[in-house]
Amino acid sequence: MAKRIQLVLSRDVSKLGKSGDLVEVAPGYARNYLIPQGIGVSATPGILKQVERRRALEQQRLLELKQEAETRKQALEKVGSVSIAKQAGEKDSIFGTVTTQDVADAILAASKQEVDRRGITLPEINRLGTYKAEIKLHPDVSATIDVEVVAS
Template identity: 55%
Template sequence: MAKRVSVVLNQSVSKLGNDGDLVDVAPGFARNYLIPQGLASIATKGIIQQVEVRREKERQLKLAEKQAAENKKVAFKTIGKLTIRKQVGEENAIFGTVTTQEIADVIKEQAGIEVDRRGIEVPDVSTTGNYQAEVKLHPEVIATVDFQVIPL
């Protein structure tokens, strides 16, 4: 069986690995394709150490982002109930529905917290009353926001 060569990928290569991965490939594949295209470098001690340092920095950055999301979640618990005013008809039925953009705007206006509307899940709101929406602040952090729909 042929020897394998260890290389560190400089870019993601489909069916092989992601940027920074240490992979074993055939010597011809490394010599004829990966290295000339700039997709990989031969794995030396120095390059492996650089990759480890970069991964540690990325891990620290992700940890800081998660902590910031946790802090926002705590802030959501302290703001209390948000109020959304909608035009109503018979039997307290609202015209239209409550959108994610309206929730994001009310959060920014009443709590001063910037939230991406694409991370908000709003239940079906057809009448006035109290509801809860889920706000995805981070892939691992989801906060709930209480809001009240009242007549305009």
């Protein structure tokens, strides 16, 4: 069997790897497709150093994003709870429902921080009362605040 060749990918390739990954492929696949298409580059010591430097910069960037999310979490938890006014009927049931956009707008008004509504997880809210909302700020960081639904 032929020896495999190491390449560094310059683009994402499904079922092979992401950009910057060091992969081992068959010589024909490398010679006939990956290298001519500009998808892969032969793994030389200089290229490997560039890949490591790029990886270190990416890790630093991800760490900074996580730290920023931590500070946003602390700011959101200082606010503690937000209040949303809804029209209520009998037995404290509300007309309509409380949406994630309502919660995002209330957070913006209370803490001057924009929160993506797609990162907010709410329980089903059909009555007046206090509920917990989870806000995902980063894949590893999430904050919990109280959402108080009051009659308008």
